Amino acid sequence: MLATTSSTRFFTFASPPRFYALAGRLIPWFWAAAAVLAVAGLWIGFFEAPTDATQGDAYRIIFIHVPAAWMSMLLYMVMAFWAAIGWAFNARLAAMVARAIAPTGAMFTFAALWSGALWGKPTWGTWWVWDARLTSELILLFLYLGYMALVNAIDDTRRADQAGALLAVIGSVNVPIIYFSVKWWNTLHQGATISATAAPKMVATMLTAMLLMTLACWAYAFAVVFTRTRAVIAERERDAKWLNEGVA
């Protein structure tokens, strides 16, 4: 039962049973949005956006590389935020959401590194260089993997969540380093393609495709993270009556 009256409080969905039911209802819509946005983004990216004058068609890797790299950083900050909330306020759901984000964040980090390597080879002539952008992104992957290993290694759930939160929060220092690395250091990696303060250095169709793919990745991340959060709730509350009474 979703209370839609004015009596609905902000924290209503901080209760695992309420969140479980709400997420279960939203997940199909996130999948639908992800599919529609991905089809639109891929269509524009491959059939509308022109071939790049200098990079040829190799540049089309940007349509997955940049969204994946953005998601890798965004998801880390969201994970660290909820882990910290879970720790500071002993909020069970927040800690569960943090755990649910980690594998998807790690996957997007790997995707950014992988597509970067396959883009670097034809354009830079190398799969990998130890420049600031690439190295800090690799550290991000290790932070995700370290977080997952740490929370899985500690049997006591609450202590595991606390230890994970500490690691996630300390590691969040790395995210601005990734973001600004191309400004702070002289990197082989190019600078930001779009920023809040300058006009995008891209053709409109290329920009549209990249933004649509980013939104598709957002919708995908919501769908998968909500699914995994439901799994974590079901694991931790498997004795709870509400779960076995078919609330969701």
Place this chain on the structure above:
Amino acid sequence: MNWGGASAFFAMGGYGLYVWGSFGLIALCMAADALTAIKRHRDARAAPAAEPGENS
């Protein structure tokens, strides 16, 4: 429309291996991420409730 035909599309101007290698593997990773989450949820729902006193 950018491509003369399917073969030109898959060739990607000579960069097919890099472009499809990126999109292909990432599509697989995204599918694996989603499927493991869905399976984890199914398994959790299928697991019987713990014995009294068992700490989960």
